[in-house]
Amino acid sequence: MLLLNSFTTRTRPYYYHHYLLSSLRHCSSTYSRYTSILQSCISRKAIDPGKQLHARLLLSGLGFDAILATKLVNLYSVCNHLRDAYNLFDRIPQRNVFLWNVLIRGFAWEGPHEMALSLYYRMVEAGLQPDNFTFPFVLKACSALSALEVGREIHEHVVRSRWDSDVFVGAGLIDMYAKCGCVDDARQVFDRITERDVVLWNAMIAAYSQNGHPSDALSLCHDMAREGVAPTVATLVTVVSASADVAALPRGREIHGYSWRRGFEAQDKVKTALIDMYAKSGWLKIARTLFEQLAERRLVSWNAMIAGYAMHGHANEAFALFDRMKQEAVVVPDHITFVGVLSACSHGGLMDQGWKFFNSMQGDYSLKPLPQHYTCMIDLLGHSGRLDEAYKLIGEMTMTPDSGVWGSLLNACKIHRNVELGEVALEKLIELEPDNAGNYVILSNIYAQVGKWEGTAKVRKMMTERGLKKSIACSWIEVKNKVHAFVVGDLSHPRSEEVYDELERLEGLMKEAGYEAETMPVFHDVEDDEKRNMVRSHSERLAIAFGLISTPPGSRLLVTKNLRVCEDCHVVIKLISKIVGREIVVRDVNRYHHFKNGLCSCGDYW
Known part of the structure; x- marks a missing residue:
């Protein structure tokens, strides 16, 4: 009989199926022959011939042999026939650790994840000792369930079993703590393991990136390089994504060059991460060039490019790319795709297109809108002043509105000074996120806009009673690979005197152009002169002034702000931008603003 392994993967299933049966009929039913054929079924995920072989083994009396049955359980697991795997597992009289691991792995990967945890505890109760394969599988289930307390208990089992120095177990623990939002616990696990491989480094870098610590992710990547550990595709994708999150373009470009020097230029996953980074950093032409160079454009690549155009206010480019994606018919739009095009509509005030895409989700693609899609539509309606329609749409949602939905309505109420609806939105937001001070501040500002200072005082009192403090506005700019941060009225920077001198110089030139300060953004019951002084020292202006005195004439500035840019600063x-002849990009909490020649890419709609 020809060896089973001589068959190629191109063999049609029918002939492969027929081959297995005929080989069993004409060969001696030796134990090794059965194990070899089962192993081939597992490697090919050939479930139908595997089931027929299972039936033959039952007839021959070998159906519950420990080794053969374990391979059958493995086959059912890798083919996602977990019910069959579990039924066979329960009828095997002698279960070793490998068998338990096979089934735990299946449920940890495919779910229900609770079954993986249940099997783990049954295994322990049976007196078997989990090994360095068991723990990563069961920790993966904890990650999927965000089951922190169970994860901590399993961590204790790991320590007692002395597997806490194993890199694979360590990576599983780091991932579990990261998915549960406990990045400090993840770092403690990482620090305790002295012999670290690239898997462990990647796990910790990803933990930082996933939990909003992009700077720490980049710093750890540098530590990894100093330790002489070679990066993988996963490493580069994670650190490039971290660079995008922190808008640290110089570091991202450095990683770009490094990836090319190390031979990763052909990796589409790395290119896709770079597309996302350049798009988020405002370099859309570079992002598009990389996009066009992709050997295979996966859905994630299309989504990254569409989202990039949307966040920078280039709605037409986003729509054109969406149409091209449909025409090529290689991939089908998903929920993320529609978040991108709806965001483009929202940022551009394109009402008709917004409804068209929103209705197309269900009508053309059978995609049920998620809260993120409703958030885009509420934002679009609210910005356009159609607050009653926005509120009605919230009432028509098929799921419970989240904080994003109510937050969009509250912001719209601020734009259009609608106190009554703003109070409703805040009431809902207090239920969803009672400790978010920003929501209280917005309603306080709405009261101030219409001169209801008693309402402002009432909201501020509520904040004091609940121990909440207003977020401090902060802007930062990176110059020569160093981040410089500024807060309103900041005098702490070593070059503060030069910064304020530059602001004074610019203000003189702006007055000549007819500029008068808009004091509406200062929501305090104080004199206009004091309001003007407060507006003059807003953090984004300080960051821009520092950038102007610290970089060559004509160079582009990128400033990031943690809150919304105020009307006067805009x-x-x-x-x-017109006076100094520079492009100034400001990334605030809502979107990107590209200022050039006295105009902004948002068209004064934000």
Whole structure:
């Protein structure tokens, strides 16, 4: 009989199926022959011939042999026939650790994840000792369930079993703590393991990146390089994504060059991460060039490019790319795709297109809108002043509105000074996120806009009683690979005197152009002169002034702010871009603003 392994993967299933049966009929039913054929079924995920072989083994009396049955359980697991795997598992009289691991792995990968945990505890109760394969599988189930307390208990089992120095177990623990939001616990696990491989480094870098610590992820990547550990595709994808999150373009470009020097230029996953990074950093032309160079454009690549255009206010480019994706018919739009195009509509105030895409989700693609899609539509309606329609749409949602939905309505109420609906939105937001001070501040500002200072005082009192403090506005700019941060009225920077001198110089030039400070963004019951002084020292202006005195004339500035750019600063930055002849990009909490020649890419709609 020809060896089973001589068959190629191109063999049609029918002939492969027929081959297995005929080989069993004409060969001696030796034990090794059965194990060899079963192993081939596992490697090929050939479930139908595997089931027929299972039936033959039952007839021959070998159906519950420990080794053969274990291979059958493995076959059913890798083919996602977990019910069959579990039924066979329960009828095997002698179960070793490998058999338990096979089934735990199946449920940890495919779910229900609770079954993986249940099997783990049954295994322990049976007196078997979990090994360095068991723990990563069961920790994966904890990660999927965000089961922190169970994860901590299993961590104790790991320590007692002395597997806490194993890199695979360590990576599983780091991932579990990261998925549960406990990045400090993940770092403690990482620090306790002295012999670290690239898997462990990648796990910790990803933990930082996933939990909003992009700077730490980048710093750890540098530590990894100093230790002489060679990066993998996963490493580069994670650190590039971290660079995008922190808008640290110089570091991201450095990683780009490094990946090319190390021979990763052909890896589409790395290119896709770079597309996302350049798009988020405002370099859309570079992102598009990389996109066009992809050997295979997967859905994630299309989504990254569409989202990039959307966040920078290039709605037409986003729509054109969406149409091209449909025409090529290689991939089908998903929920993330529609978040991208709806965001483009929202940022551009494109009402008709917004409804068209929103209705197309269900009508053309059978995609049920998620809260993120409703958030885009509420934002679009709210910005356009159609607050009653926005509120009605919230009432028509098929799921419970989340904080994003109510937050969009509250922001719209601020734009259009709608106190009554703003109070409703805040009431809902307090139920969903009672400790988010920003929501209280927005309603306080709405009261201030219409001169209801008693309402402002009432909200501020609520915040004091609940121990909540307003977020401090902060802007930062990176110059020569160093981040410089500024807060409103900041005098702590070593070059503060030069910064304020530059602001004074610019203000004189702006006055000549007819500029008058808009004090509406200062929601305090104080004199206009004091309001003007407060607006002049907003953090984004300080960051821009520092960038102007610290970089060559004509170079582009990128400033990031943790809150929304105020109306007066928006007017001022437009004027500055014209006066100094520079492109100034400001990334605030809502979107990107590209200021150039006295205009902004948002068209004053944000």
